[in-house]
Amino acid sequence: xxxxxxxxxxxxxxxxxxxxxxxxxxxxxxxxxxxxxxxxxxxxxxxxxxxxxxxxxxxxxxxxxxxxxxxxxxxxxxxxxxxxxxxxxxxxxxxxxxxxxxxxxxxxxxxxxxxxxxxxxxxxxxxxxxxxxxxxxxxxxxxxxxxxxxxxxxxxxxxxxxxxxxxxxxxxxxxxxxxxxxxxxxxxxxxxxxxxxxxxxxxxxxxxxxxxxxxxxxxxxxxxxxxxxxxxxxxxxxxxxxxxxxxxxxxxxxxxxxxxxxxxxxxxxxxxxxxxxxxxxxxxxxxxxxxxxxxxxxxxxxxxxxxxxxxxxxxxxxxxxxxxxxxxxxxxxxxxxxxxxxxxxxxxxxxxxxxxxxxxxxxxxxxxxxxxxxxxxxxxxxxxxxxxxxxxxxxxxxxxxxxxxxxxxxxxxxxxxxxxxxxxxxxxxxxxxxxxxxxxxxxxxxxxxxxxxxxxxxxxxxxxxxxxxxxxxxxxxxxxxxxxxxxxxxxxxxxxxxxxxxxxxxxxxxxxxxxxxxxxxxxxxxxxxxxxxxxxxxxxxxxxxxxxxxxxxxxxxxxxxxxxxxxxxxxxxxxxxxxxxxxxxxxxxxxxxxxxxxxxxxxxx
Numbered sequence: 001x002x003x004x005x006x007x008x009x010x011x012x013x014x015x016x017x018x019x020x021x022x023x024x025x026x027x028x029x030x031x032x033x034x035x036x037x038x039x040x041x042x043x044x045x046x047x048x049x050x051x052x053x054x055x056x057x058x059x060x061x062x063x064x065x066x067x068x069x070x071x072x073x074x075x076x077x078x079x080x081x082x083x084x085x086x087x088x089x090x091x092x093x094x095x096x097x098x099x100x101x102x103x104x105x106x107x108x109x110x111x112x113x114x115x116x117x118x119x120x121x122x123x124x125x126x127x128x129x130x131x132x133x134x135x136x137x138x139x140x141x142x143x144x145x146x147x148x149x150x151x152x153x154x155x156x157x158x159x160x161x162x163x164x165x166x167x168x169x170x171x172x173x174x175x176x177x178x179x180x181x182x183x184x185x186x187x188x189x190x191x192x193x194x195x196x197x198x199x200x201x202x203x204x205x206x207x208x209x210x211x212x213x214x215x216x217x218x219x220x221x222x223x224x225x226x227x228x229x230x231x232x233x234x235x236x237x238x239x240x241x242x243x244x245x246x247x248x249x250x251x252x253x254x255x256x257x258x259x260x261x262x263x264x265x266x267x268x269x270x271x272x273x274x275x276x277x278x279x280x281x282x283x284x285x286x287x288x289x290x291x292x293x294x295x296x297x298x299x300x301x302x303x304x305x306x307x308x309x310x311x312x313x314x315x316x317x318x319x320x321x322x323x324x325x326x327x328x329x330x331x332x333x334x335x336x337x338x339x340x341x342x343x344x345x346x347x348x349x350x351x352x353x354x355x356x357x358x359x360x361x362x363x364x365x366x367x368x369x370x371x372x373x374x375x376x377x378x379x380x381x382x383x384x385x386x387x388x389x390x391x392x393x394x395x396x397x398x399x400x401x402x403x404x405x406x407x408x409x410x411x412x413x414x415x416x417x418x419x420x421x422x423x424x425x426x427x428x429x430x431x432x433x434x435x436x437x438x439x440x441x442x443x444x445x446x447x448x449x450x451x452x453x454x455x456x457x458x459x460x461x462x463x464x465x466x467x468x469x470x471x472x473x474x475x476x477x478x479x480x481x482x483x484x485x486x487x488x489x490x491x492x493x494x495x496x497x498x499x500x501x502x503x504x505x506x507x508x509x510x511x512x513x514x515x516x517x518x519x520x521x522x523x524x525x526x527x528x529x530x531x532x533x534x535x536x537x538x539x540x541x542x543x544x545x546x547x548x549x550x551x552x553x554x555x556x557x558x559x560x561x562x563x564x565x566x567x568x569x570x571x572x573x574x575x576x577x578x579x580x581x582x583x584x585x586x587x588x589x590x591x592x593x594x595x596x597x598x599x600x601x602x603x604x605x
Contacts, residue, residue, distance in 0.1 A: 018334075019330035019331075019333040019334045019337065020330060020333075022333065022334070022337045023153075023333050023337070026118070026337065026340070027114060030110060030113070030114060033106065033109075033110050033113075034110065036106055037103055037106035037107050037110055037161075037162075038165055040099045040102040040103035040106060041099075041103040041107070041161075041162045041165040041166055041169070042165060042166075042169045043095070043099045044096055044099035044100050044102075044103055044166070045165075045166040045169040045170060045173070046169065046173055047092050047093075047095045047096035047099065048096050048166075049170065049173055049174060049308065050092045050096075051089075051092070051093075051307075052307035052308040053177075053308070054085060054088065054089055054092070055303055055307055056300040056303045056305075056307075057069050057070065057085060057300060058082070058085060058300070059299055059300040059303045060298060060299065060300030061078060061081050061082060061085070061300075063299050063300065064298075064299075064300075065078050065081060067298070068081060068300070070084050070085060103162055104162075107157060107158065107159075107161060107162050108157075108158055110157060111153075111154045111155075111156075111157030111158045112154070114153065114154070114157060115150050115151065115153055115154040115157075118150055118153065118336060119146055119147075119150045121340065122145065122146055122150070122336055122339050122340055123146060125339065125340055125342070125344075126142065126146075126339065128344050129342060129344060129345075130344075130345050130346050130409065130410060130411070131404070131409045131410060132369070132370060132410065133342065138223035138226070138227060139223070139226050139227070139230075140219070140220075140221075140222040140223025140224065140225060140226030140227060141219040141220070141222065141223045142339075143222055143226060144215075144218055144219040144222035144223070145219070145335050145336055145339055148215075148218055148219075148222065148332070149215065149332035149333070149335050149336050150332070150336060152215075152328055152329050152331075152332035153329050153332055153333055153336070155325070155329070156325055156326060156328070156329035157329075159325075160322055160325045160326055160329065163318070163322045164322060164326070166315075167315050167318075167322070170312060170315055171193065171312065174308055174309075174312040175190055175193070175312070177308075178190065178305065178308075178312075181305070182288065182291065182297055182305065190280070191279070191280060191283070192276045192277060192279050192280040193280075193316075195276055196273055196276055196277070196316050199269075199272070199273065199276075200269075200323060203265065203266070203269055203323065206265055207262060207265055207266060207323070207324070207327045208327055208330070208331070210258065210261055210262040210265065211262055211327045211328050211330075211331040212331045212334065213258045214255070214258045214259050214262055214328070214331065215328075215331045215332055215335055217251070217254050217255040217258045217259075218255055219335075220251050220254070220255070221248075221251045221252055221255050224247060224248055224251045225248065228244050228248065230493075262324075266323075266324045269323075269324075273316055276316075277316055280309065280312075281309055284305055284306065284309045285306060288305050288306070345411065346408055346410075346411050346429075348428055348429040348430075349423075349424075349425055349426040349427045349428055349429070350426070350428055351422055351426045351427050351428060351431075352427075352428050352431045353419070353420070353422075353427060353428075353431045353432065353434075353435050353516075356419070356420060356435050356516040356517075357385040357386075357420050357516075358383075358385040358386060358419075358420070358516045358517050358546070358547030359382075359383070359384060359385045359418070359419065359420050359421065359547070360382070360383040360406065360417075360418070360419055360517065360547060360549070361380075361381075361382045361383070361417070361418045362379055362380055362381050362382075362402070362405075362415070362416075362417055363380055363415050363416045363417070363418065364378045364379070364380055364414065364415040364416070365378070365379045365380070365405065365412055365414070365415035365416070365417060366378055366379075366412075366413055366414035366415055367401060367405060367410065367412060367413050367414075368413065369410075374570050375398045375401045375570050376398045376401055376402070376405075376570040376571075377569070377570040377571055378414075378415070378571070379398070379402075379415075379567075379570060379571060379572060380415075380572075381565055381572060381575075383547055383549060384547075384562075385420075385547055386545045386546060386547060387547065387548070387562040387563070388543050388547075388548040388549075388550060388558075388560070388561045388562050389548070389549050389550070389561055389562065389563050389564070389565065390550050390551075390552060390557075390558030390561035390563070390564040390565070391549060391550065391551045391552070391558075391564075391565050391567060392551075392552060392553070392555065392558065392564060392565070392566055392567070392588065392591070393566060393567035393568055394568065397567045397568050397569065397570070398567050398569075398570040399521075399551045399567055400521060400551065401570075402549070402551075403438065403519050403521055403549070403551065405417060406424075406436070406517075406519070406549075407432075407433060407436060407438065407519075408424055408429060408432060408433075411425075412424070412425075419432070419517075434515075435515055435516045435517060436515050436516075436517045436518075436519060437510035437511075437513045437514075437515035437517070437518045437519065438510065438519045438521070439503075439506045439507050439509075439510045439518075439519065439520050439521060439523045440506070440521045440522075441503075441521050441522030441523070443494065443499075443502040443503050443505070443506040444493060444494075445490050445493060445494030445497070445502055445505060445506075446490075447489065447490070447491060447492045447493075448489065448490070449484075449486065449487045449488060449489055449490070450479055450482065450485070450486050450487070450488050450490060450505065451463065451466050451486040451487065453490060453494070453505055453509065454466045454469055454470060454486075454505055454508045454509050454512055455509075455512060456509055457509065457513055458509075458512045458513050461512055463486070465512060466486065466508075466512060467486070469508040469509070469511040469512035470486075470504075470505075470508045472508070472511050472541070472542060473504045473505070473507040473508035473511055474504055474537075475501070475504035475505055475507070475508050478501055478504075490502075490505075503523065506523075507523060507539075511542055515546075516546065516547060517546075517547045517548075517549070518542070518543060518546055518547070518548045518549070519548075519549050519550075519551075520539070520548065520549070520550040520551065520552075520557075521551045522551060522552060522553065523539070523550070523552075523557070536556075536557060539557075540560065548561075554595070555578075555588070555591060555592055555595055556595070558578075559578040560578070561577070561578070562577070563575060563576065563577065564576065564577065564578060564581055564588065566581070566586070566587050566588050568587065573586070573587060574586050574587060574588055
């Protein structure tokens, strides 16, 4: 059944430069590429701004050739001056095109590299986090971070970074030349800029929290859709299509509203700023014209100023769009960086397991899932190397918790777990898990072929080894009947197969891994009696001389175990062989009678 998704509280306002500093700190390895791309962006803009100055030089050559800039180089002939000006024009346009090609290529390649590495780093870090992290978050939200948020950064790096650099270059270059050429007019032309920058900062302060909420809402929509697609069979069986469509509509409307609030503010930026820009342009046109008419300002310089003032001020109208893109990217970066900054609470040890015998011992282990009562309480048990131990108990008694602690999905809170006398916390995590084979009752199959699913974790295994494992798991016969045999794609989560078929593939996967320690967590819970009998025959063979922990509700699957532990409320209530426990006439004996048909009343839920 689909579940209600937690609504996260709106993100706290983010300082505009804080995410950028986090990104630059992360991207220190790309420093040389960033500098090279930035230099190309700056040089492209400088050459791009040159034509208005060339126009001014041309006007001066026509009106007063003896006072032109080129005449100062010793070229006094008008024809020669225009020839020099033409060569300069060709050179400047050529350099502008060259640097445009370079910055475009560099920024786009950098965007691809950065988003690629960031996604892989975020995913790699995600894999190292404990299971409780995933229990507190929806898959859709995490997918939104790994996909949407990383892609948002890529879109900004493609164009936004270059636009910000070129904007800054325009302001500094044009402002400096204005002051140098006509300081009296320049102060009026540049006067609007501080107000524009102050307004931009004010807009950023108000936009940042709105876009942070947009990213949160986007994550909730993604989570809802992911959750519903995974549970589509349940939705259909309960005819809940309209109900779920309404919930998706509600989440989508919330996303639309938060986006609308951000758009409402960002859309007001350009119309307001145009009025401020108009003041600077009008001042240049009027005051500069008076200066030129009186002879105090060269006509060519005045012509350049009329053209270049537009190149200086009109880019401010695009600043709103660029900063809008910047804020979206920074909100996304904050989410990705928060994921990367999530601490790993289960650090790996450094001891490698070599020549493993398979002794497993729990010593006074106590564990509770966050904020709940103890799932295990001062539990002690021992599994000698090469022996099979059965674990039985009611639902929620702590059986599966033992397995999760043994695999270090969670950290023991009190007590110690030893393998061959070595504390689990001292073992290298990969080495630990490589030596344990786990068959869970909740079988997960990947959307690949049958053979690839069996060979998962034993990636170098030959086809012959895969087939042998399938035969041992009583899976070969049904696999051969599939449309493409071992090459049949099983569908997402193995949905093309029955529960029993999925479980047999999981058993084959564990057999192929050939671990020193084998964990069977309700390994035959989804198979019929005939298949169970067949699997039991194969399990008796593969568990020989292998440490095996078998968790079961069906007592028939563990009746031949060397020792059976009965767990209730996180504590061991009974222990012994099958025959010994029957003679004790306790919980195990009562449950055996129920399953054997001797009694009909239920002992455990």
